[in-house]
Amino acid sequence: MRSLPAKALERLSAELGAPLERPASSEHGDFATNAALQLAPQRKRPPREIAEELVQKAESLELVERAEIAGPGFVNLWLGSAWYLDALREILDAGASYGGGFADPAERVQVEMVSANPTGPITVASARNGAYGDSVARVLAHAGHTVEREYYYNDAGAQMEKFRASVEAVARGEEPPEDGYRGAYVAELAATGGDPVPRMLEQIEASLERFRIHFDSWALQSELAERLPELLPRLDTYEKDGAVWAKSSEYGDDDDRVIIRSPEQGGTPTYRAADIVYLVDKLERGFDRAIYVLGADHHGTRQWYAAVARMLGYDPERVEVLLYQLVHLVSGGQQTKISKRRGDVVFLDDFEDEIGVDAARWYLVNRGPDQAIDIDVDLAAEKTQKNPVYYVQYAHARIAGILRNAPSVPETFEVPAELAPEEKELIKRLVEFPGVVEEAVERRGPQALPNYAIRVADDFHRFYHEHRVLESEAQDFRLALVRATQIVIALNLELVGVEAPERM
């Protein structure tokens, strides 16, 4: 059962002594509980008997209008106006902090994301990483955690050498190496001369800022790798064939891993060596929790990081690896393999030019991380008109319009004795928000937020269509309701990284 921890509901639930959920159909009450069904086996009593007791308890409560048993032992509740008033006041009082601040204990959390090597502009594939990771970060922050975002990259490895060589070759008027990088951006970098890497990084940062992802810090693999020698004694290692191996299989990984290559291979540390140093660095910097956001092709590294944490005596719970499935590009019904080296990728900037930042971010977090995404390049622009993000934004803009025309949102207001169905539905919807946020935090999956936002907009539009706000008898109450709706929509959009416009 989905928890619904809005305080107005929590109080009611506590008074009743049973968890409440919102039934699928309003015929089953404003809220319902299946507690009797769940308690029946352990109490060895018929569920309807327990349900009968709950009904009597419920009917003795002030906020409950009536209660009844249904089906095998559900208890359905109908609430009076006073409860709706409480709920509305709670949202207005909380304002921008509504549905948040529940983290206990509040932690210092690092979310490391994107982390693409600067061999080219940010692609749509990395954009999913960013959209997902940043939304998780936003949700964690709303919950009350202190969150920092970090970008990790390698400026020294073989790929980087190939990238530099490609730019240099083009600068000399030659073809890039066989397996080098090509594409318009390589030519542009070649034209200006100098080390292309810092300029590539600047461009990446600009793309991501435009995508509304701000990085607090940037970590360099080459700098971290230098600190390996001081850490080596703490590791459980052995030598084989001249290479140094981490005995990671003893700590939960599938295999042991080479961390320093054999002399014949150059005797250099592998990227896994840098992984180790980086992990220690994160935890020693004071983060209670280090979250890695990685594409599903890295699923093997989940066990690796946990093994490293154990080997070094850290609680592996402090290290989380969030995986998301990859983005496929479809063009003319054909799936294309993307390759940055071939230069046939879709860059984030181009994607944004086509469909806009709002639609792009919405689209990329809308689907759960476990779902592979197909992006039809040809239809990307057309998707703009069809994207529900505009439906939700329109509701927000419409509310802003009403509030512009209103004298002011009243400090105090009375609730009508009899609420209209649309008013009740809307308030009940708004009360769900804290539960949606909490679930997003627990699952490390913000995909429910866009879907919930559509429901809110839906309920609002229906309410709007049926009832006047201004110059109605219940104007004060309805202004409060509309303002509360705006708070929830704005918060919801912000957690996804989408703007809440005053006008459209």
Next chain:
RNA sequence: GGCCCCGUAGCUCAGUGGAUAGAGCAACGGACUUCGAAUCCGUGUGCGGAGGUUCGAUCCCUCCCGGGGCCA
């Protein structure tokens, strides 16, 4: 061969133990002298298959079929 993810409406997807499984898109038909029609209302014989656990399974477990991915 081992591991990870996914099979839900024509299409893209929500739904991680509850009652009659939902939305967007697409299609058709209605609603603007009124706070924004980028809106609202109506129209839908779908959970890949077989077992199991449970009062109750799209959801949990096992096996099979199909798609994607990683490692070897």
